[in-house]
Amino acid sequence: MTGSHAPRHDAKVRRMxxxxxxxxxxxxxxxxxxxxxxxxxxxxxSVMLSLVLLLLVIGDVIAWRKWRELR
Structure with a gap:
């Protein structure tokens, strides 16, 4: 069976x-x-660029909060 090893779920891997x-x-x-x-x-x-930028900034904030939580 291929891929039968257990995945790693330690904090370092999640943080990375x-x-x-x-x-x-x-x-x-x-x-x-x-x-x-x-x-x-x-x-x-461009309105489209502004909306994409807004979504990216929201994603950045979510990722930053998750990273702070894992520290």
Whole structure:
């Protein structure tokens, strides 16, 4: 039977997973935020970028709270 080993559920692994997700979300928050700022600067703001940025920031806050809980 393949994959029969027991998965690890210790605190260090969970914290590292949360850190990986938080890093991914933070990276895309910065990218989308810079893109939205550029669009505003050139006079063509985008509602879609603003909504995506809002969702990313909410995800960042959730990941940060989860990370603080696991510390």
């Amino acid at each position: 997973r949360v850190e990986a997700v938080a890093g991914f979300l933070f990276f895309w928050t910065v990218v989308v935020g810079a893109w939205a700022a550029y669009r505003i600067a050139v006079g063509a703001p």
